[in-house]
Every structure is written in C-alpha cells, then in structure tokens.
Amino acid sequence: MKNKLINNPDQHSVLSAQNLKIGYTAKKQHTQIGSSISFTANTGELIAIIGVNGAGKSTLLRTIGNVQKALAGELHIRNKNISKHTPQELALEISLVLTEKIASKNLTVLELIALGRQPYTNWIGSLSDKDTNAIQDAITKVGLQDLKHKKCYELSDGQMQRVMIARALSQDTSIMLLDEPTTHLDLYHKANILKLLKSIAYTTQKTILFTTHEIELAIQLCDKMLLINGKDNPFGQPCELIEQKHFDSLFPQDTVMFDASTGTFRVKK
Numbered sequence: 001m002k003n004k005l006i007n008n009p010d011q012h013s014v015l016s017a018q019n020l021k022i023g024y025t026a027k028k029q030h031t032q033i034g035s036s037i038s039f040t041a042n043t044g045e046l047i048a049i050i051g052v053n054g055a056g057k058s059t060l061l062r063t064i065g066n067v068q069k070a071l072a073g074e075l076h077i078r079n080k081n082i083s084k085h086t087p088q089e090l091a092l093e094i095s096l097v098l099t100e101k102i103a104s105k106n107l108t109v110l111e112l113i114a115l116g117r118q119p120y121t122n123w124i125g126s127l128s129d130k131d132t133n134a135i136q137d138a139i140t141k142v143g144l145q146d147l148k149h150k151k152c153y154e155l156s157d158g159q160m161q162r163v164m165i166a167r168a169l170s171q172d173t174s175i176m177l178l179d180e181p182t183t184h185l186d187l188y189h190k191a192n193i194l195k196l197l198k199s200i201a202y203t204t205q206k207t208i209l210f211t212t213h214e215i216e217l218a219i220q221l222c223d224k225m226l227l228i229n230g231k232d233n234p235f236g237q238p239c240e241l242i243e244q245k246h247f248d249s250l251f252p253q254d255t256v257m258f259d260a261s262t263g264t265f266r267v268k269k
Helices: 057-064 087-093 109-117 129-142 157-170 187-204 215-221 238-243
Strands: 013-026 029-042 046-050 072-077 094-097 175-179 207-211 224-227 256-259 264-267
Touching (some): 029 072, 029 207, 029 224, 046 215, 057 175, 094 157, 109 129, 157 175, 157 187, 215 238, 215 264, 224 238
Parallel strands (some): 046 207, 094 175
Antiparallel strands (some): 013 072
C-alpha cells in the first residue's frame, strides 16, 4: 500500500485523547463501551474511526463532540482539557454532523447551511458580511450552487449529506466530526463524499474525524485510522495498520479474510 505520509512540519496537534474510557451514565451507574483509547489528530488530517457494530464508534464521536462525557481519561483540544472549554468555545472549535434526521426539512439548502453560523451571530441571529461570505464559501466548496434554493425535502440522500457537510463547514471550526456520513449511499456517492472530505481537510487544514463501515475506502483515502477493537484500539496510518496485521483480526476469520496486498476484505467460501 503506497499511502505513507510525508511529515508536514506545519502540522500540529489539534485534538488528543489519552486512555479514554467511553460509555453512558444513568442513575449514577456507569455502562462502559470502550476503554484504552488514545490518539493524536493533527491539522489537515482525515481520520476514520472504524470497528465492528457496537464497538463504540458513535459513542466515541459523541464524547469527542462533548455530547456525552467520558467515563475516564483525558481529552484535549489544543492541549486544553475539553472540560475546561465553555460551550461557546467548543462551538467555535468543533462542528458535529450526527445521523439523526433533521427536523426542519422545510428549510432551503441556503437556510440550513446558514444555521452553521449560529455561534457567531448576535441574539437576533442577523448575519454579518463575514457570515454571508462563510456560507457562500461552504456552498462553493461542497458544490451546491445549483441546489441552494431547493427545499431540503427535495434532495436525495447524497445531496442532503453534502448540505450537512456544508453546514459544518460554514461553522468554520478547526475540527469536524461526522457520524457515518456515507450511510444509505451507493459506492459512487460514498467515494465522492469521502473524497470531498479529504479535499476539505487538505485545502482548509481542518481536522476531520468520521465513523464509517467503509473500511476499504477509508484505507485508500484517509491519513490515519483508529480501529476500535475492544483491546488496544490501534491508531496510525493505514499502511502501518496493515503492516502490523490489525485488520486481520477485525472480523472472525472463518467468514471474512483481509488481503494485505490489495487492502480489501474477502468472504471466505
């Protein structure tokens, strides 16, 4: 696999986790889903979070986005513990695209993308020239110029996903988090969305983390990958994870085999 990265001296750590333990707390009872999660994400990197169903991918993403608290461990944004950031500070650092259906599909594409500017607007929500420019820039980067006046309910799944990416982009945060951004899309549109995210990370130097089941596409397109396996949760460049045989044990080998020479999975017949 020829996806070795050339170290960029201009890259610096934006997000890091040390021995993170994730899960839920209800009625003072902790339910642990994952532990021993450590990684460092730099500027301009596209990072996939992968693992089998129920491994805790979405829980980790929500924890990074401060939607739910970590059970233990350290999570830092620019070397500052996430718990020390105010909600306003986090809204300026992290944009989050979850899998929940939006409630306001009556909005136009332009109106929905404009909601990304809420952390910057005044109490009546009026847009400044800077806000308008950020919205237009997001629309252009994601290629939605011809759709911006359409209602969201008129869009296909792929188009809607691009709108949600544009909304996060208009928020102009250093970190973008996306939960399963290619769900319900065919292979062509899956590849298109991931190529778009890679382009955004490279051209804007934003740090983008996303959960996915599209492991083979992630191997080809991502700078780094975090494999949630319930044990050591390896993190690194795809070629490193392949060389260290981490994909070999991701699924039961009596059903699915990983071919290191092609970076693909094969069903064992």
